[in-house]
Amino acid sequence: MTSAARAYVHGLVEENLGLAKGVIGSEELPADLVDLIASAVRGKTPREASSPQVEQKLNHFLLEVKRYSLERDGFFAWKARWPEARPFAACLTHDVDNIEHTRRHILATRRRFTARDLILGLLGLRSLYRNFGLVAGEEGRRGFRSSFFLLTSNYSLGDLLPSLTPLKENGWEFGLHGDFGTHDSLEKMREAVEKFQNATGSSPAGVREHYLRFDFEKTWQIMESFGFVYDTSVGARESLGFPLGFSTPFHPPTHDWSSMKILEIPLVLMDTTLWGYLKLQEEEGMHDVERMIEKVREVGGLFTLLWHQEAIRMRGGRLYPRILEKLASMECFVSSGVGVASWWESRSVPLVREGHEYRFAGNPPPGLRLHLEYSQGRKPRVDAGDLEVTQRGNLVKVNSGEFRLSVE
Numbered sequence: 001m002t003s004a005a006r007a008y009v010h011g012l013v014e015e016n017l018g019l020a021k022g023v024i025g026s027e028e029l030p031a032d033l034v035d036l037i038a039s040a041v042r043g044k045t046p047r048e049a050s051s052p053q054v055e056q057k058l059n060h061f062l063l064e065v066k067r068y069s070l071e072r073d074g075f076f077a078w079k080a081r082w083p084e085a086r087p088f089a090a091c092l093t094h095d096v097d098n099i100e101h102t103r104r105h106i107l108a109t110r111r112r113f114t115a116r117d118l119i120l121g122l123l124g125l126r127s128l129y130r131n132f133g134l135v136a137g138e139e140g141r142r143g144f145r146s147s148f149f150l151l152t153s154n155y156s157l158g159d160l161l162p163s164l165t166p167l168k169e170n171g172w173e174f175g176l177h178g179d180f181g182t183h184d185s186l187e188k189m190r191e192a193v194e195k196f197q198n199a200t201g202s203s204p205a206g207v208r209e210h211y212l213r214f215d216f217e218k219t220w221q222i223m224e225s226f227g228f229v230y231d232t233s234v235g236a237r238e239s240l241g242f243p244l245g246f247s248t249p250f251h252p253p254t255h256d257w258s259s260m261k262i263l264e265i266p267l268v269l270m271d272t273t274l275w276g277y278l279k280l281q282e283e284e285g286m287h288d289v290e291r292m293i294e295k296v297r298e299v300g301g302l303f304t305l306l307w308h309q310e311a312i313r314m315r316g317g318r319l320y321p322r323i324l325e326k327l328a329s330m331e332c333f334v335s336s337g338v339g340v341a342s343w344w345e346s347r348s349v350p351l352v353r354e355g356h357e358y359r360f361a362g363n364p365p366p367g368l369r370l371h372l373e374y375s376q377g378r379k380p381r382v383d384a385g386d387l388e389v390t391q392r393g394n395l396v397k398v399n400s401g402e403f404r405l406s407v408e
Contacts, residue, residue, distance in 0.1 A: 001034055004257035009037045011259055012250055016055075017062050018079025018370075020353040021361075024065060033057050040244045041253055043216035043234075054245035055299040066373060075374035075407035077358050077396070079351055081248065081300055082333040083343060083367030085395050088297045089333040091265060091304040091340045092139065092146035092324075093232060095177050095208060098310050099130040099155050112314040129310040136167050138312075138321045142328045147337040148309060149177035149208045152192045157199035173336045175206030182222070183213040183233070189222050206337040208306075209233040212267070220252045224262045230341040232304060235267025238277045240288060242268065247301035249344045263341050268292055270306040275316040286319050290326065297330070302340065343367075358405040360398070370396040370405065380407045 003026075010026035013019070013033075039045055040054050062078070069076035082089045101109075106128065110118050113128060120126035132148065139146055148164075150157060164174055176196050181188040196204055207228050209219065214233050223231050236243045246266045251259045269292050274285040296303040311317030327334055335343070346365035351358060358370070372387070372394040374380060380387060380394075384402040388395045396405055 001031070001038060002257065005038050005253075006034055008253050008257040008259060009034045012037060012041075013058065013061070015348055016058055016081075016248060016250065017065075018081065018347070018351065019065070020077070020351040020358060023069070023353060030061065033061055036245070040246060041250065043214075043244070045243065045245050049243055049245055050241045051295060052242045052245055052247045052299050052301055054242075055248060055301050059299055070373060070375060073356075074378050075356070075372070075380070077351075077353075077370045077372045077405060077407075079347060080369040080371055080395070081347075083365075083369075084333075085369040085371065085390075085392060086331055086333045087392070088300050088330075089302045089335070089340065090293075090327050091232070091302055091335060091337055092144060093208070093304065093306050093337055094135060094146060094148045094309040095210075095306060096148050096150050096309055097154065097177070097210075099160070100127065101129055114313075117313050128313050130163075131309050131312045132163055132167060135309050135312055135320070136170075136172055138324055140170075142324050144324065144327075144334045145171040145173070145336045145339060147173040147175055147206055149175045149206070150196070151177045151179060151210065152195035152199070153179045157196065161200065171336075173206065173338045174200070174204070175208065175337065176204035176228075178207055178209040178213075178233075180210060180213075183209045183219045184215045184222070186222055186225065189226060193226050203227070205229040206341070207231050207233070208267075212237055212270075220260060220262060220264070221254070224260050228262055230263040230265050230337055232265040232267055232306075232337055234264060235270060235304075235306070237270065237273060240269065240273060240278075240292060242266070242295075247296050247299070247303065249302065249340065263344060265302065265304055265337060265340060267306055268296060268302075268304045271308055271311060271317060280316075282316055282319060285316060286322060289319070289323055293326065293330075297332070303327075303332075304337075304340075356406050356408060360401060360403055363401045364398045364403065368398045370398065372396050372405070372407075374407050378407050380405065 006026050066076045121128040179192050182192050212233055244266055247268055249263050249265045252264050274280045293303050307320050312320050349360050349362040349364050352361050383404040384400045386397040
């Protein structure tokens with residue numbers, strides 16, 4: 001493993017685990033962890049990986065660092081992954097492949113719909129495939145927001161603006177759904193981005209490739225050149241699992257192992273995997289959704305869900321409100337793609353340790369917490385923050401950039 005690759009992995013580990021700068025050196029990282037992460041971000045892990053093995057290794061490494069620090073120093077602090085130190089997070093996303101179909105298509109697929117929806121659709125009194133309002137209504141009543149990824153080839157973006165603008169003004173995000181070929185062609189990506197900009201008057205912050213097409217040698221580089229804040233294309237189509245071993249965001253590497261600005265938000269579950277590839281019944285599909293949520297919760301990760309907006313009235317797709325209710329019943333952070341990216345970037349403000357004191361080299365975001373463990377007899381003191389004793393241990397609330405934590 002080259003020194004450049006090890007340095008890249010070192011930065012990723014520090015960011016992912018929320019470690020103070022310099023607490024561990026790159027040479028202290030276990031070789032197997034470095035190899036696993038370096039292979040994962042190059043797309044060389046098994047595509048059928050059934051568990052988030054990278055995060056399992058990262059969490060195990062965190063336990064070792066914590067144990068060593070407590071033995072050596074008598075205290076250890078690190079940044080929580082999610083706002084208010086919630087145990088895990090969820091990212092809600094929707095690809096918008098179609099917004100209408102012909103009457104013939106509706107009749108051919110009539111068994112997908114309830115009798116009421118089918119009749120209203122055939123009479124032209126209800127759109128069966130244009131469900132932005134329905135999706136946003138289910139999310140909004142639970143306090144959630146999500147991302148919709150729009151194609152520039154299958155329908156007119158200009159015609160959608162009257163219905164999309166109010167949602168955007170209320171916190172929903174609209175990103176680019178890359179057309180065929182954008183994943184490996186700079187020119188095709190430029191064409192799609194320009195169509196999006198001309199139609200909406202804004203540049204997309206997020207992107208997801210159509211059919212999850214992805215080339216690890218080209219796609220991130222192309223996206224980086226157009227200034228996307230994040231991508232969420234890397235996932236599995238035919239099976240459930242964690243093809244990179246990650247569920248949490250990370251900055252991909254360049255060819256020479258520098259860290260890119262774009263953030264990758266790995267996809268965990270796509271609705272069409274359940275119904276189109278695995279051919280599951282509704283309750284079987286709901287069971288697998290809950291199973292994948294639990295796998296993410298166990299590692300404190302991010303459950304990124306792709307649920308096509310046109311499917312919410314269909315058999316299988318109509319489970320979406322139940323999934324939202326499941327997430328609402330759990331103690332997790334739920335947001336859109338751009339919301340998750342914004343949190344992850346703001347959380348990356350460096351945590352600095354000097355002797356027995358921790359501080360931030362910048363402005364920490366609202367909601368940031370530190371985990372703190374210390375030996376018996378030690379006394380923590382917090383300035384511009386508060387120490388909270390919870391069921392998840394000691395949490396330090398960060399109130400401002402003047403924050404200081406010392407342990408004597």
